[in-house]
Amino acid sequence: xxxxxxxxxxxxxxxxxxxxxxxxxxxxxxxxxxxxxxxxxxxxxxxxxxxxxxxxxxxxxxxxxxxxxxxxxxxxxxxxxxxxxxxxxxxxxxxxxxxxxxxxxxxxxxxxxxxxxxxxxxxxxxxxxxxxxxxxxxxxxxxxxxxxxxxxxxxxxxxxxxxxxxxxx
Numbered sequence: 001x002x003x004x005x006x007x008x009x010x011x012x013x014x015x016x017x018x019x020x021x022x023x024x025x026x027x028x029x030x031x032x033x034x035x036x037x038x039x040x041x042x043x044x045x046x047x048x049x050x051x052x053x054x055x056x057x058x059x060x061x062x063x064x065x066x067x068x069x070x071x072x073x074x075x076x077x078x079x080x081x082x083x084x085x086x087x088x089x090x091x092x093x094x095x096x097x098x099x100x101x102x103x104x105x106x107x108x109x110x111x112x113x114x115x116x117x118x119x120x121x122x123x124x125x126x127x128x129x130x131x132x133x134x135x136x137x138x139x140x141x142x143x144x145x146x147x148x149x150x151x152x153x154x155x156x157x158x159x160x161x162x163x164x165x166x167x168x169x
Contacts, residue, residue, distance in 0.1 A: 003095050004069065012041065018048075018067065018068070018071035018072070019048050019049065019050045019071055019073070020042075020047040020048045020049060020072070020074060021042055021047050021048070021049040021070040021072060021073070021074045021075070021076055022049075022050045022068060022069050022074070022075045022076070022096070023037055023038070023039060023050065023051050023052075023075075023076050023078065024038050024051060024076070024077045024078065024089065024093060024096060025036060025077075025078035025080065025083070025111075026078075026080050026082050026083045026085070026086055026089055027052070027087075028082060029080035029081060029082050029083070029111070030078050030111055034078065034109075034111055034158060034165060035051070035078055038076070038109075039051050041066050047137070050068050050072060051164045057073060062091070065092060066095050069099055069104075070091065070095075070099060072099075072104065073104065073105065074104065074106070074107065074108070075096040075099070075100075075105070076105060076107045076108075076109060077093060077096060077106065077107070077108045077109065077150055078087050078109045078111050079108055079109065079110050079111060079113055079118050079150065079151075080111040080112060081111075081112060081113055081123075081124050082124060082128070083125075084125045084126040084128040084129055084132075084143070085123075085124070085131075087132060087135075087136055087139075090132075090139070090143040090146065090147075091139075091142070092150065092152060093103050093146045093147070094139075094142055094143060094146045097146050097149055097150065101141070105157055106150070106153060107153075107156065108153050108155035108156070109153070109155055109156045109157075109158060110155060110156070110157045110158065111158050112141050112158065112159060112160055113125075114157075115152075115155070115157070116149050116151070118147050118150060118151035119147070119148050119151025119152055119153075120148075120151070121144055121147055121148075125147060129143060129144060129147075132146035
């Protein structure tokens with residue numbers, strides 16, 4: 001696989017790679033549409049890909065997900081209109097970006113949203129973060145920073161009809 005992150009680092013995010021790709025997405029927006037097709041295409045291309053319906057029963061979900069992120073070479077973050085409505089997705093994104101600092105490759109897919117909406121927390125992204133402030137006040141600043149960072153990454157854009165900058169791994 002070309003252009004993979006350097007696996008020589010000994011940090012927690014690169015110590016042992018189990019998956020080629022970790023998919024992060026808001027299920028209600030994309031699971032039975034775009035993500036199911038993306039997952040199938042990645043698997044058919046030979047990539048060992050994690051999707052959250054592969055979770056082991058009886059495990060503490062957050063611990064298992066964070067460990068899976070750490071054991072992945074690449075994270076694909078599908079940013080959809082309601083992605084920021086989920087504290088779960090935002091915590092996942094924050095952890096993914098920590099692993100990016102340790103050489104994990106992160107590819108954002110802007111699913112029917114503009115990168116600037118994510119980067120600047122405009123429209124639904126801003127509305128959803130405002131709703132989180134009362135319950136998760138201490139985390140909201142981290143989430144805003146994570147959305148700004150991922151919104152600044154070069155990625156792919158899906159507008160409902162065309163997948164711009166085709167995903168090539």
